[in-house]
Amino acid sequence: MIAFKNISKSFGKTKILDQLNLELLKGQSIALIGPNGSGKTTLIKCLLGLVVPTSGKIQIEGVNTIGSWLHRSNIGYMPQIGRYPDNITVMQLFEMIKEVRKDTYTKLDEELLHSFDIFKFENKTMRSLSGGMRQKVSACLAFMFDPEILILDEPTAGLDPISSEILKEKLKKELTKGKLVLITSHILSDLEELTDKIIYLNEGKIVFFKKVEELKSETGSINLSKAIARIMELQNNLS
């Protein structure tokens, strides 16, 4: 469904993504992991068109996305740090985004608005919201337009345990509908629950792209965090 072809991105002299090739299929639930600064967020932003790659192609269903905009109507994106206009209220924000996307969505999915009880603070301005509340708003926006592709950048980082569970349940539900889900997180236990494939990114290159089960059996570990820890150790020893 999504194909990255020879994607490179440098900011000035630092190379963030280096000749990266990747193909993601429909119905997959993929975890994107790697150390800080390995290019996870940049990769996601390239897909969205927020960052323009230095070279390479990104295709969704064979259609080039770079410089295009319509593909974004099929992506739900939850940013790592959701930044919103200060003076707008939560309700105004939702109304605005709905109005802006009016032509490109078919179905509204407002389940999360109810399960997060957004209506409780719908008249607060975005400025006055706490980090966790903002995360909830970001999550609602990502799921709201029933997209085929869901991209969540550190979704559970600022959420309390209950909200985190709500989000995970929602994600699982969407996964059963055959959507493509891409999650970055440092909380590996969350990822183990939600994803079936792992992409390990380091210094802008893909170290491996494997099934969770495969990883576990290769390293002889019982859970994902141990398996990843083992791999990271091996990597350090090599370099």
Next chain:
Amino acid sequence: MRKFENKLGNQHRNQIEGSGTFASAILLKHDDPSTIKMRTSTKKYLLLRLLKYVLLDILKNRMVLFYTLFLLATSFGLFSMSGDPTKGIASLLNIVLLVSPLLSLIFSTIYFYNSYEFIELLSAQPIQRKTILYSQYWGLCISLIVALVIGLGIPLLLFAPGKAALSLLIVSCGLTMAFVSLALLAALLTRDKARGIGLSLLLWFYFTFIYDALMLMIMFAYIDYPMETLTLTMISLNPIDLARVIVLLQLDVSALMGYTGAMLQDLFSSGKGVLLASGVMLIWILAPLRLAIKLFNKRDL
């Protein structure tokens, strides 16, 4: 909460009722073709929808209100001080040529940097970057032009209605559009807010003072040669000078401007001259804007 849900309901209904064309192959395919109801976004309406939010946001900013009040006070003051409307327009011209480019530049640059979150949010939505930038541009232009029409247009209509007043108003609107466009360019040239504002100030300084000094130096150096074409070219290269000449020529004071003045008078009193001036002004509006869009399309957010 009920209100909220009602609104949602309405939107849903509108969506189902509203007819639209089916999206092209760019859209991803759903499993069942009958569920494909996505529509190609009608860009113009999208721009208008965004514009609404930008304008509402600018209205919350008191700067435009102060600008309007300042213009009103200055115009009323100048016209009531000098009994002669021509003199009033001439003094007003000098103030407007100084203030409106400055305010357009600084206000637009600051506004653009401050709406970074808004721009970032919209960039992740199915909207062309171009549309986002246009919404900012038109929002700024419309609000500043409304300020000009109220603050300048009303006093002009009351005290000195006529061709000169009209040309002053039109010219200042044109200047505002050109300088908002330059401001967006300056804001996109650098990521740092302080530097961006510095750059706008520099642009203003250049067009208001430095350019004129250079022009005088050149004219002084070539004082023995015929200067018509050179003067005309140099005037065209600075929107503020162009604006000044257009209005002054409506005031019948060109006799004070010597032989070149007579030539300019001759040119601008014909339709050809007006067409030329409008053309040059249009270039000053469009060129920086096009460049800004180019930069914005390549911008990493």
